[in-house]
Amino acid sequence: MKKGILDGIVVLDLTRVLAGPYCGMLFADMGATVYKIEQPKKGDDSRAFGPFINGESAYYMNLNRNKLGVTLNLKTPEGKEVFKEMIKKADVVIENYRPGTMEKLGLGYETLKEINPGIVYGCVSGFGHYGPYSQRAGYDIIGQAMGGLMSTTGWPGGQPTRTGTAMGDVLGGLGCAIGVLAAVINKIKTGEGQKVDVALVDSVVSSLEIITQIYLATGRIPEKIGNRYESAYPYDSFKAKDGDVIIGCGNDKLFKLLVDAMQQPELLTDEKFATNAQRVKNHAELKPLIEAWTIQYGVDEIVDNLLDVGVPSCPINTIDRVVKDPHIAVAREMFVEVEHPVAGKTTLTGDHIKFSDRKAEIRTPAPILGQHNFDVYEDFIGLSKELIEEYIEKGVF
Helix, strand or coil: CCCCCCCCCEEEECCCCCHHHHHHHHHHHCCCEEEEEECCCCCCHHHHCCCEECCEEHHHHHHCCCCEEEECCCCCHHHHHHHHHHHHHCCEEEECCCCCHHHHCCCCHHHHHHHCCCCEEEEEECCCCCCCCCCCCCCHHHHHHHCCCHHHCCCCCCCCCCCCCCHHHHHHHHHHHHHHHHHHHHHHHHCCCEEEEEEHHHHHHHHCCHHHHHHHHHCCCCCCCCCCCCCCCCEEEEEECCEEEEEECCCHHHHHHHHHHHCCCHHHHCHHHCCHHHHHHCHHHHHHHHHHHHCCCCHHHHHHHHHHCCCCEEECCCHHHHCCCHHHHHHCCCEEEEEECCCEEEEEECCCCCCCCCCCCCCCCCCCCCCCHHHHHHHCCCCCHHHHHHHHHHCCC
């Protein structure tokens, strides 16, 4: 088996719960050596988050696969020294504590770069490491709310809605991974390290793309519009005989193909629908005309018909359909079976980044708490077994 594309890169992962662990997971899937450093006895908070398999958190197992697990108490003098020894041999450290926490421990970026000038320090927090809100606590829902995403998610007249998954955390994790990888490339070229500061709120704001531009360009405050898109129509969900179907026409050519499939050529001669801009303006009139056609057929029948003529369309999959889909689950390997020492056979979400030669893949299950203490501390920084045992007894590990 070929090694991953990040083979040789060493990451110290101090993160917990979601945004930071997701970032570390991407590095580990791509072949980096990632040391998951957790608090002795307790570990990552997400070890207590359900669902559980044989008492092991599936939440934790999914985000921490491929990592080597050690425990370390950074509040002890011995723990600080051990961490500094690890920094000397690492390429990257990632953390998602509240800003200032690592500085209070005497382990902030300015201290760590004196030990290793090439260290890349990635941090994810709610509001970033500077600015008037930097000391506020940050969770995914706060990122989604403060960043504006919730105000535009949902149906007209309805309540602001959080996305079904922790998208603020995922966006923060992705942003940190991208920034850290850019800093690693810079380190390779210059030998200099870098601090990478990513905020959940900033990440959400960045993801809004056209939403913020509507206000900045026109002064109009975007509101909740359901499944419709602001910049193209028909680009929406439509009622079918047995559910709802997605139709996405991003240009005039695709709209013509849709109209041909519907056998309603009169729509092409109606000035209200002649261009994409007109269709966006008159979407409320166009939607029921399309639904009068879709409601006659089942979702799969509509999708097959439209795909055959080149119109983008799909069902709105429930999760049971996603995990059984032959393209997603099988061909693209987005669900992978892994044997865990306690949970047994589990299925985890695969890595979405595909390389032509060296796969990003799940090689090993998530560690149980402190599983690799002896291997890592002996092999990586040369501690004796006797000292490791002593530190375990003292609560350092």
